[in-house]
Structures are given as structure tokens and as C-alpha cells.
Amino acid sequence: MEIYSFGQRLIREAGQFIRNRMTEAYTIDKKTNPNDLVTDVDKETERFIANRIQEKYSDHQLIGEEYKEHSIENTDGVVWVIDPIDGTINFVHQRANFTISIGVFIDGKPHVGLILDVMNDVLYHAHAGHGAFIDDSRLPQLKQTVMEESLIGLNPKWMLKSGIGEPFMDVARQCRQTRSYGSAALEFAYVAAGRLEGTIFFRLSPWDFAAGIVLIEEVGGVVTNALGDPLSILKKDSVIAGNTNVHQSIQTAFSNNEAFVKHRQDSYHI
Ligand code: IPD
Ligand code: CA
Ligand code: CA
Ligand code: CA
Known part of the structure; x- marks a missing residue:
């Protein structure tokens, strides 16, 4: 305390x-x-x-x-x-x-x-x-939502990256609307506060997501990398955060995308 x-x-x-x-x-x-x-x-x-x-x-x-x-x-x-x-x-x-x-x-x-x-x-x-x-x-526990009725934090710049843009477009197509606030931590705080149903980032560093993990998990949300693996404060990673349903839908969009999975194996931690 x-x-x-x-x-x-x-x-x-x-x-x-x-x-x-x-x-x-x-x-x-x-x-x-x-x-x-x-x-x-x-x-x-x-x-x-x-x-x-x-x-x-x-x-x-x-x-x-x-x-x-x-x-x-x-x-x-x-x-x-x-x-x-x-x-x-x-x-x-x-x-x-x-x-x-x-x-x-x-x-x-x-x-x-x-x-x-x-x-x-x-x-x-x-x-x-x-x-x-x-x-x-x-803050109350997060409500479960479906993608069609969810507001998702997503930076459109990632859609432009060759090899990895497709799953971002997939998430953008599925959800009600996207937002990009320009501070990853602010978006994690908004997920915890129920103002965004989910958010996704690539190549964040531990200082971007450490506090967000504590806040979101405390209201029953889930935070992992894009393939659903736990994050470590020792390395950079992609981050998906949201209520359980939305987190699962976003993770499925990334895990099902062969080009993304291969790109991740071949190159930097994304
Ligand atoms: C950045 C912000 C931004 C995210 C970048 C981060 P910084 O942090 O969180 O929203 O998209 O990946 O590097 O450099 O302003 O501390
Ligand atoms: Ca930062
Ligand atoms: Ca900074
Ligand atoms: Ca910086």
C-alpha cells in the first residue's frame, strides 16, 4: 500500500x-x-x-x-x-x-x-x-461486447505497413468505429474506464504498457501480444487489450493471418 x-x-x-x-x-x-x-x-x-x-x-x-x-x-x-x-x-x-x-x-x-x-x-x-x-x-468491471458494437483504438498508419496491414484492416472492418489518441497509455486507461472496448498496438515498449496491464486486468480485461501470449516488462511487443470477447476477436484476426504470423517469426518483435 x-x-x-x-x-x-x-x-x-x-x-x-x-x-x-x-x-x-x-x-x-x-x-x-x-x-x-x-x-x-x-x-x-x-x-x-x-x-x-x-x-x-x-x-x-x-x-x-x-x-x-x-x-x-x-x-x-x-x-x-x-x-x-x-x-x-x-x-x-x-x-x-x-x-x-x-x-x-x-x-x-x-x-x-x-x-x-x-x-x-x-x-x-x-x-x-x-x-x-x-x-x-x-471503475466497474468491463462489460462483454461484440466487435460490431465496439469502439477500437487503432492507428491507421499500421494498415499501410506491407505484410502486416491486413489484420488491422480486418479489425477496422469488424468494429463499429476506430479511434487513435496518440498515447498508448491513454488508450489503455480508456479501455480500463470502458471508453474503448479494445485497442491494438505494435512494437510497444514496457514503459508504454506496464501501467496499462495493471489497470485493465483489475477491471477484468485481458492484455496480451497480438498472438495471445503474455507480455514481459523485459521486451518490446505488440499489445492487444480489451474485454474478453473483443480481445479474442482481435487476436483471432491476427492469429489467422498467415502473412502476419510469418512476419512475426521472421523479423523483429511486433
Ligand atoms: C508512443 C505513443 C504512441 C505509440 C508509440 C509510442 P512516446 O510513445 O504511445 O501512441 O503509438 O508506439 O512509442 O514515444 O510518445 O512515449
Ligand atoms: Ca511511450
Ligand atoms: Ca515517452
Ligand atoms: Ca518516445
Whole structure:
């Protein structure tokens, strides 16, 4: 319980840190490609969060997106998985619609999930076995839905990728409508809150999905990779999340697609 309440205070303080920092200038850099942005604020916020955790819990492990030294080799003990800004493109272009995502795992098992919608200061939070909440309101268990009546998080860019676009189109055809919010963690929070019935992403990193797993599982939802295998906080993977029915329908669309299954075997972890 102490980690949970400390984490909630910390993520709110980090949100305030970002909102204050946004009143001053910051630099925008490109990482692996021209659309992979990072700012001083991403880096400073990760340092802010990591320093606080290390001051309080010197024996905990830590993974974060922006610093190589924030990485781990095993999942032993308490591991904090941090995305200081999830949705950096939204942060830069919109100055809104981005989150801080913090997941805490103990010996590889989900323990606490915290996703802060920074500009609205709304916190989605869960403690394994104790339920999930938006601020002070407890979230109900997810309802089962059919694809035809489901709203699905899906980035249309993935449909354009050769070899793997087809199952995305299949999901888009089956569902009522698609949405793409630009922050994976925000979409996971929306699935937990029943605002999306499911969502799908490729090549996410542990800091994108760690907190989301805790929140969604706490309301009876399912989170796996595209072929239905469990996720690990040690590696990148594709992610499907949703209520049980919707999760199964999306997984079937991917598992039945031979080109996708082969592509996955042959190349990177998608
Ligand atoms: C990104 C966002 C985006 C997802 C990308 C992530 P970042 O995280 O979650 O929605 O599609 O795959 O990398 O880089 O803004 O922290
Ligand atoms: Ca990034
Ligand atoms: Ca991210
Ligand atoms: Ca990030």
C-alpha cells in the first residue's frame, strides 16, 4: 500500500512539474527517425521521477524510456517502469493529450498501475487485487461486447505497413468505429474506464504498457501480444487489450493471418 500511495503522490507532482516546465522554452530532438521526437521535458521528467524513487527506495529497480542507465536485466524484486511523457508528438503539437505512465511490478507480476492525463490532472490508478479508479471513483468491471458494437483504438498508419496491414484492416472492418489518441497509455486507461472496448498496438515498449496491464486486468480485461501470449516488462511487443470477447476477436484476426504470423517469426518483435 505504501508504494501505491507514494506512487500516486509522485505522479501528481511529476504532472505539476511538466505543467510548470511548459511555461518555459524547451528543445525538441529527433531520435531514431524524423517522427520519433524527444524533448528536454521528457528527459527532465524522467530524472525527476527516478530521483524520487531512488531516494526513497534505493533497492528498487527502474526502467525508463529516456536513460540507458534506467534499464534492467531481470524482473527480481520491485521494478518501476516509467514513461515520463507518453504521447510526445501530442505534447509537441497539441500541448495536450499526453500522459505519464508508471507501472510497478514485483517479481515480474503486476502490482500498481498509474496513468496521469497531465493537462487534465486526471489519474487512472490501480493496485492489483484492490480495484481500479479514476481519481476517487472506482471503475466497474468491463462489460462483454461484440466487435460490431465496439469502439477500437487503432492507428491507421499500421494498415499501410506491407505484410502486416491486413489484420488491422480486418479489425477496422469488424468494429463499429476506430479511434487513435496518440498515447498508448491513454488508450489503455480508456479501455480500463470502458471508453474503448479494445485497442491494438505494435512494437510497444514496457514503459508504454506496464501501467496499462495493471489497470485493465483489475477491471477484468485481458492484455496480451497480438498472438495471445503474455507480455514481459523485459521486451518490446505488440499489445492487444480489451474485454474478453473483443480481445479474442482481435487476436483471432491476427492469429489467422498467415502473412502476419510469418512476419512475426521472421523479423523483429511486433
Ligand atoms: C508512443 C505513443 C504512441 C505509440 C508509440 C509510442 P512516446 O510513445 O504511445 O501512441 O503509438 O508506439 O512509442 O514515444 O510518445 O512515449
Ligand atoms: Ca518516445
Ligand atoms: Ca511511450
Ligand atoms: Ca515517452
